[in-house]
Amino acid sequence: MNKNPNRAAICDVLMEQAAADKDIVVLCSDSRGSASLAPFAKKFPEQFVEVGIAEQNLVGIAAGLAKCGKKSFAASPACFLSTRSYEQAKVDVAYSDTNVKLIGISGGISYGALGMSHHSAQDIAAMSAIPNMRVYLPSDRHQTRKLTESLLKDSKPAYVRVGRNPVEDIYEEGNVPFVMNKATVLAEGKDVAIIACGEMVKPAKDAAELLEKEGIKATVLDMYCVKPIDREAVVNAAKKCGLVITVEEHSPYGGLGAAVSQIVAAEGLGRVINLSLPDDPVITGTSKEVFDYYKLNAEGIAACACENLRKEL
Amino acid sequence: MTENYKVLSYELRKQVVDMILEGNGGHIGGDMSVIDILITLYFRQMNISPVNQDDPDRDYLIMSKGHCVEALYVVLAKKEFFPIEKVMQEFSRFGSPFIGHPNNKLPGIEMNSGSLGHGLPVSIGIALANRMDGRKNRVYVIMGDGELAEGSVWEGAMAAAMYKLDNLCAVVDRNRLQISGGTEEVMAHDDLKERFRSFGWHVIEVEQGNDSDALNVAFEEAKRIKGRPAVIIADTVKGFGSSVMENQVSWHHHVPNDEEYAQIMKDFEERKEAARHE
Structure with a gap:
């Protein structure tokens, strides 16, 4: 059974590309551990912004960075990212059309026993209803990698939801059929x-x-x-x-x-x-x-x- | 001859009032309190014009109190980002890009705003990006005093100080009124200076917040501050420029009737003439 959660696949891609692309910036709201982004923060401190437990700040700052040409990846638990900072996602990201990728980690009911405050069973509905916001839920680590690589190539807003736990592979490494926005x-x-x-x-x-x-x-x-x-x-x-x-x-x-x-x-x-x-x-x-x-x-x-x-x- | 910014302010105030009349709506009181801040920034401080509007080294302004967009439109038109006639004809009209809040599909407007409490975090992102890229430009954000009740402002206040953003200058348009009444009755914050200081900011108070010369001195001071962000608390008068509107809560969002319009224009003209001879 695969032990690499989808969130770690996002970090892997960002780590691979951040050395050559100084415009990649990762933001966390005291969530670098749960987002599997601690290695990124350690290796690229100049391209990492910690905002503390402040999701509105997370998304607003991500939008400001993107305004200046940065490729912002703002990662926070999906339950908070899709609700606490919803208005920033709507106004500062989607409406202002900034290159911010909102990474909702531990999405859905990943936090199981922690209860409804930590579940994000409403995030697709909320994010889909915002004009100019795309919504992606990759299935396994290989597809997550492909999706992340593809998102790095565009400059439009997007929301990505990944779960907390490793999931079984759907695809084989090196053989992942993937066309952006095609099932x-x-x-x-x-x-x-x-x-x-x-x-x-x-x-x-x-x-x-x-x-x-x-x-x-x-x-x-x-x-x-x-x-x-x-x-x-x-x-x-x-x-x-x-x-x-x-x-x-x-x-x-x-x-x-x-x-x-x-x-x-x-x-x-x-x-x-x-x-x-x-x-x-x-x-x-x-x-x-x-x-x-x-x-x-x-x-x-x-x-x-x-x-x-x-x-x- | 140096520009007389007071004279300019009354010329632009007239345009704001005409625009609100044409568009049948607008945040007239706040426009009047904030316009001298905008004039000082756009004509005396910021490195920004239609020529360098896409230059990454330009200075940035985020109009966090987006409802006072009419004042921003007339200043941007004066800077020749778009013709004033076009704004006058199209403001708030069907299909117009000149919406009642800043729209970044228009030249000269960096970000959409309108919901309060967004501008400071966005400005922090801009200031961080510019510092990452080794740029020397400056970032300005204008907030209303009523806006400071938004929690996100204080999330931003923490982060700006934590990241020692001395390329960032916030301005509070402290006109002491909001839609429901006096700021101290709605949600008190008369200890604003102490609040920002306790968050680690350099605080500059401008007692004459509708005086461009006084504001200019404050902006110069802010530029000299190293290692922390600066906030200018500009004590302004809501509705500044005419006795009809000044310090009147009912003029937060109001379209003048014929009688009021005549008096406002008369007041502007008299004050403009007085300013010409100062």
């Missing part, structure tokens, strides 16, 4: 389309394997780009399958499921079932315990597919 097709079947993002991609992929044993062919999309969503991929999957299941570590409102539903409904292509966290404070537990409880696992996704295809697993 990655992990399986192609005609019976059901499973569209997932972030940590839900792995159970989506596993669910397809379970369904395969039952003779059900699933299409699986890794929709790491929740905004701008890959509309074409959604349309193709819905056209092919008719039944679409979305899976996300997020509230039922305003996330991946909502975005996919809008497209499928507008095109009149089929049904969308949204598997998500509930509209409630999430039950206490580790990520795995919580996902299992809410059936956000391979078995739950497969069962949902079967039920909706009126078949028994």
Whole structure:
């Protein structure tokens, strides 16, 4: 099992490029450890800004740096970054169009037992609703690396959510299909389309394997780009399958499921079932315990597919 | 002959009032209190013009009290960033880029603002970037006194001192009024000097905050301070320039009627003439 969390992959890329690119600046709000960015701070102190526990300051300062040509990466727990500094994300980053990449670490329910204050089950909805803000939830460390490399090449605002714990690889090192703002097709079947993002991609992929044993062919999309969503991929999957299941570590409102539903409904292509966290404070537990409880696992996704295809697993 | 900045201030005040009349809205009281700060910065202090507006060595201004954008527009027009006629015709109109708060898609405006408490942290980022790049330029941020109730201002106050940003100068337009009443009744901070000092800032108080010469002396002092940021607390008068508006809370956001307009223009003209002979 991979021991490198996605957040560390971001640090790796920034470390590789910071020596040659002095405009890369990393900002933390007493979060360098939890963001896996302590090695960056140590190696590149001149390109690192600590703001203390002050998320509004974090994002405002990041925007000011970007105004002067810096490539700002502001990393803070997603729960705080997507709420406490929401207005700075809206005004200083998106509206002012500054080159700030907001890195929401320990996203979703990564902080499990710490409770709702530390969960960010609303971040996709919040960030997606801001004009000129992109939203990315990479699935594994290899895709996170590709995404980070790609983000370093553009100068537009973006919000990236990564989880706290290492997750199993979806892709193989050196063989990571990645096109910016295009979903990655992990399986192609005609019976059901499973569209997932972030940590839900792995159970989506596993669910397809379970369904395969039952003779059900699933299409699986890794929709790491929740905004701008890959509309074409959604349309193709819905056209092919008719039944679409979305899976996300997020509230039922305003996330991946909502975005996919809008497209499928507008095109009149089929049904969308949204598997998500509930509209409630999430039950206490580790990520795995919580996902299992809410059936956000391979078995739950497969069962949902079967039920909706009126078949028994 | 040296420019008479008082005369200029009344000419520009007239434009502000006309713009607010044309656009049927605007933060007239704050425009009148802040305009001398803007004039002093743009005409006597800052290295900024349409020619060097993209030069990384330019001086930066962030208008954190973005609602007083009308005063900023007339000063930028006077600096020839855009024609004053265009602002007058388009301010607040359908589809116009001349919005009621700063819009950085316009020349001369660095950042969008409007929500209070954003400017200081943004300015800190700009000051840090310039220092990282070894530049000698300066960064200015103008905040209102009511704005200082925003917690993010004090997050910024901490960071600016921690990073010893002596290339950063904040200005507080201390006009003592906000939309609901006197600042000391809404959220008191009459110990402003002590507050900034306790955060590690160099504090300069300007008793005549609508006097460009007095402000200019303060900006010169701020430039000499090393190792910490400076804040100029400018004791201004809200609605400065006409007895109709001065120190009147109801003029925070107000469009003058015909009678008021006539009196305001008369007052401006009289004060301008007096300034011409000072």
